[in-house]
Amino acid sequence: MSVPSKRRPRSEAGGRAFHLRLKKRMLIACSHCKKEIPTHRVCPFCGYYKGREVIHIKLKKEKGKKHKEKADQNEKVPAKENKPEKKSKEKK
């Protein structure tokens, strides 16, 4: 039988709620990159699990290069367009 909450002391209710708390996750050091990762999970930083590469993860450097290349292309296009216009004005 359930007991109304007002009939139960706070300590008793708290004791029951103690088991519903958030528990700390178990973390271990990755065998490849030594960063802290949850147990039984592929490392999100290097993609290794149990000493072998399971997922190929792109490094931040690789991602950065692509953005720079795109930025360079965008800069080059308007520069070429501007140069002929200036020459045409000079000729006139």
Ligand SMILES: [Zn+2]
């Ligand atoms: Zn790792």
